[in-house]
Amino acid sequence: MELWDLYDRGRKKTGLSQIRGEPIPKGHYHLVVHVWIRNGSGEYLISQRSPDREKDPLKWECVGGSALMGEDSLSAASREAQEEVGPPSYSRTKKQKAYTLAGFSSIAYTIGKATERA
Numbered sequence: 340m341e342l343w344d345l346y347d348r349g350r351k352k353t354g355l356s357q358i359r360g361e362p363i364p365k366g367h368y369h370l371v372v373h374v375w376i377r378n379g380s381g382e383y384l385i386s387q388r389s390p391d392r393e394k395d396p397l398k399w400e401c402v403g404g405s406a407l408m409g410e411d412s413l414s415a416a417s418r419e420a421q422e423e424v425g426p427p428s429y430s431r432t433k434k435q436k437a438y439t440l441a442g443f444s445s446i447a448y449t450i451g452k453a454t455e456r457a
Contacts, residue, residue, distance in 0.1 A: 342408040370406035
């Protein structure tokens with residue numbers, strides 16, 4: 340069973356939790372992350388969903404998913420990237436900027452150069 344924290348419109352935790360798959364109460368939100376991975380040539384990593392997926396089979400997507408209870412944006416993004424494309428090794432992470440656009444809160448992170456995996 341996957342549990343999510345619920346937030347208010349201002350992205351403050353409400354203290355309530357949500358079970359994945361159940362309807363989210365009106366006026367509450369859960370945290371979703373998208374991770375755009377770009378190499379040194381400026382190319383982005385995207386993947387194609389399995390034909391067996393119930394929702395949007397064979398569609399192209401970036402790495403992403405729902406934050407689990409207790410996760411912040413960065414830890415959820417890191418977990419999702421590890422689950423979907425494997426565990427890279429990165430140098431320190433620095434918050435670059437935060438902004439709100441059309442009611443969506445976004446935080447951009449600059450992640451240092453990945454090191455070679457064994």
